[in-house]
Amino acid sequence: MKRYRRIETQLIHAGGPQPRIEGAVVMPIFQSANFEYAGESSYHDLKYIRLNNTPNHLALHRLLAAVENASAALVTASGMAAISTTLLTALADGGHLLAQDCLYGGTHDLLTRELPRLGMACTFISGDEPRSWAAALRPDTRAIYVEAMTNPLLEVADLRAVVRFARAHNLLAIIDNTFATPINFRPIEAGFDLVVHSATKYLNGHSDIVGGAIIGAPELIEPITHRLNHMGGSMDPHAAFLLQRGMKTLALRVRQQNQSALQIARFLEAHPAVAGVNYPGLESHPQHQRARELFTGFGGMLSFELQGASSQAEQFMQRTTIPILAPSLGGVETLLTVPARTSHAGLAPAERHRLGISDGLVRMSVGIEATDELLEDLAQALDGISLGRAQQTG
Ligand code: PLP
Numbered sequence: 001m002k003r004y005r006r007i008e009t010q011l012i013h014a015g016g017p018q019p020r021i022e023g024a025v026v027m028p029i030f031q032s033a034n035f036e037y038a039g040e041s042s043y044h045d046l047k048y049i050r051l052n053n054t055p056n057h058l059a060l061h062r063l064l065a066a067v068e069n070a071s072a073a074l075v076t077a078s079g080m081a082a083i084s085t086t087l088l089t090a091l092a093d094g095g096h097l098l099a100q101d102c103l104y105g106g107t108h109d110l111l112t113r114e115l116p117r118l119g120m121a122c123t124f125i126s127g128d129e130p131r132s133w134a135a136a137l138r139p140d141t142r143a144i145y146v147e148a149m150t151n152p153l154l155e156v157a158d159l160r161a162v163v164r165f166a167r168a169h170n171l172l173a174i175i176d177n178t179f180a181t182p183i184n185f186r187p188i189e190a191g192f193d194l195v196v197h198s199a200t201k202y203l204n205g206h207s208d209i210v211g212g213a214i215i216g217a218p219e220l221i222e223p224i225t226h227r228l229n230h231m232g233g234s235m236d237p238h239a240a241f242l243l244q245r246g247m248k249t250l251a252l253r254v255r256q257q258n259q260s261a262l263q264i265a266r267f268l269e270a271h272p273a274v275a276g277v278n279y280p281g282l283e284s285h286p287q288h289q290r291a292r293e294l295f296t297g298f299g300g301m302l303s304f305e306l307q308g309a310s311s312q313a314e315q316f317m318q319r320t321t322i323p324i325l326a327p328s329l330g331g332v333e334t335l336l337t338v339p340a341r342t343s344h345a346g347l348a349p350a351e352r353h354r355l356g357i358s359d360g361l362v363r364m365s366v367g368i369e370a371t372d373e374l375l376e377d378l379a380q381a382l383d384g385i386s387l388g389r390a391q392q393t394g
């Protein structure tokens with residue numbers, strides 16, 4: 001397979017079949033559930049749609065491995081399928097996990113509700129306090145799990161300490177790189193063992209599929225593949241085709257989103273109706289220096305709180321005209337949501353508040369619309385609520 005040096009080139013060319021199939025410039029969709037028996041000796045090598053090994057799956061595996069600078073990858077039916085299958089494999093036989101305390105709500109629920117039922121345990125740790133981690137270790141601890149930038153508070157854990165700690169204690173270092181994307185951060189280069197993604201978000205980028213990915217060394221990906229084959233969370237070839245298509249523009253989209261989100265975060269931080277903004281690119285972010293050292297861009301996600309009651313968030317969102325009020329993230333369109341009611345609704349209110357996710361926190365996934373038009377729209381929505389408040393109090 002030809003290797004490409006730069007991620008922009010890899011996104012267009014890496015992983016494609018050589019020679020091209022019938023000369024097709026675009027990888028065709030292999031909408032076939034089964035393939036002729038060609039003498040395979042293992043069940044896992046038979047070509048069958050659930051075994052994630054149709055030509056569309058294999059092309060994506062090569063592409064994902066190339067862009068994350070790893071040697072193997074596996075696509076899955078969803079981000080949660082990637083996370084659950086990875087953890088079920090890493091913690092097989094009832095192991096224990098150390099996990100960052102502020103995570104995507106679905107992952108948090110998996111760790112707290114599902115894993116204990118299967119005889120696996122998890123202890124939450126603060127990503128910012130490496131000195132406290134050793135006290136949480138148990139003889140059966142197998143892995144440490146973090147997000148590159150947390151959902152929805154955009155915290156940046158001490159990722160270099162995570163890798164050092166994992167090496168020192170013989171743990172697998174696993175990271176959800178969904179928010180950063182390989183454009184801004186390549187965890188394998190930083191020493192992580194396994195990278196998981198919700199490909200539903202930035203990798204695909206068009207809000208029209210659900211998918212996931214797991215990336216790492218072949219000896220780690222192989223047992224996860226076997227487990228996925230048994231659990232059944234395989235990606236549909238049509239979704240694989242769309243994901244490959246979406247990934248071609250990942251670098252262009254994410255760089256635009258990095259720039260736009262930074263401008264929007266700066267604008268929001270300076271606005272009197274805004275109480276606080278969480279964005280790792282702001283000098284005021286508590287882990288800004290760390291984010292500068294780790295990432296080449298700060299991503300397209302930010303969250304913020306408005307002055308006054310949490311109901312202000314709803315009023316503000318209703319006054320915007322460009323963003324779509326919807327959960328999920330990472331698409332070309334700007335989205336606004338209140339995590340307490342969507343992505344993190346599964347957490348008990350006390351737990352959400354302990355983590356710093358207030359009922360009025362607004363999360364924004366910045367799309368690729370014109371930045372000045374987004375800024376104008378946010379300004380009129382914020383001025384509208386400030387005016388409303390002044391009239392009420394005046
Ligand atoms: N990881 C992160 C950071 C997410 O935000 C999400 C979904 O919102 C997931 C994983 C789960 O991905 P999916 O919805 O594709 O299962």
